[in-house]
Amino acid sequence: MSLFKREEPPTDLDKPIESAVAAEIREFARRNVATPRQPLQVDSELVANSISTLLQSVAGSSGPAEIDRLMAEMHTLRDLLQAESARIQREITEYAHLSQSAMQTTKIITESLVMWRNKNARAS
Secondary structure, three states: OOOOOOOOOOOOOHHHHHHHHHHHHHHHHHHHHHOOOOOHHHHHHHHHHHHHHHHHHHOOOHHHHHHHHHHHHHHHHHHHHHHHHHHHHHHHHHHHHHHHHHHHHHHHHHHHHHHHHHHHHHHO
């Protein structure tokens, strides 16, 4: 048993297939060379017309309605932001007042402890 296959010489049956493939390749090449592609300008005009049509359909009857809906949503969001801003400002003011009160209380306690310590130190 041999690991290598012998390659058989091409027969006359392979020639018509090779000729048909070669003929198709020649025909394909002839068609592409004979008829030049459309210039780029024509493609650009098609794209521009498509974009123009798309913009007209968007800007049509649904455009103003969509803009009005977006504006109403933005007004709602603005009102929400203003309310949140006022709430946060109130909380900051309350925190500042609480912090000031805590500092005053700490100062009073510290002063009281110092006086108490001084009294106990003198008494001893």
